[in-house]
Amino acid sequence: MEQPFYLKDHLCFSIYACSRSISRMYQPLLNQLGLTYPQYLVLLVLWEKGECSVKQLGQMLDLDSGTLTPLLKRVESKGLILRNRSREDERKVTVRLTDQGSALQEKAQCIPDALLRSSGMLPEELQKLNQSMKLLNQHVSQYHKSIPQKE
Amino acid sequence: MEQPFYLKDHLCFSIYACSRSISRMYQPLLNQLGLTYPQYLVLLVLWEKGECSVKQLGQMLDLDSGTLTPLLKRVESKGLILRNRSREDERKVTVRLTDQGSALQEKAQCIPDALLRSSGMLPEELQKLNQSMKLLNQHVSQYHKSIPQKE
DNA sequence: CACAATTAAATTTTACACAATATTATTTGC
């Protein structure tokens, strides 16, 4: 008695579609900063932490070096960050903001506002939704890691 | 008095990260079907509708032809769908399931179950979350479309 | 000290996303 349910009933699709529509909604704003959405996320981390290794960025954003390395090179070529091998441990690459990269933070303040305004929801509702999504994400991630993929 | 809030407070990031972690959690299951996540979504639509134009698929999934055309060619090469120019209107390409593609539906039943089990939530909670995400998606999409990008 | 195991990045490959443009088919206006 399996229920073959409709696309609209699949939570995974709602989340996937919503993620892409937020990114599209942000795009005209991000264009003015010369950033893509994942690049903006990297700067959010750096504005918060000041300086970071590629590894730490990957842990915060849940992205691997295969994604981050070329992305960081593009952000570096825009003059917003610097990438340097750590002197204590030559395996590590330290990423830090340039003055230009730091200065961009102020111009980026409008971006979270755009989500609030476009959402048609109250700040409390969005906060609650954020809590739910973080909880779901934790559960799904841990479940995934708890299953040995091969031996 | 701007509040420069943390990455963890950005709903956009929770949604973006959750979308990717669900897709990663699905992957071992999708591998057994020989599908990627977007390819699975295309099949969900076809299992529901039977047959579809590329245009209709794009409307259902919110994807454009630049994404769908190569994706559909890959699914066709696996023998799961057929792509044909419509005879009434030669501009349209009709996509329909092969027997093999139809047969895959049964083996895919376990995928929504995996989200339910991994989520640590009750079906009602997931349904509620789905409602919220669909509503947010609608608002964000319409807001985006209501802003003329250029003239 | 030696050297295997581990760790951090980078590289390679495949597959999306999506903007912009091109191509071809249909419809519409006059």
Place this chain on the structure above:
DNA sequence: GCAAATAATATTGTGTAAAATTTAATTGTG
């Protein structure tokens, strides 16, 4: 009755994602 507008796909180019492999540096153990 045909030029112009519109519509549906396809193509191209840029930028992620993520698995798998490689390279280089560090650490643990005998």
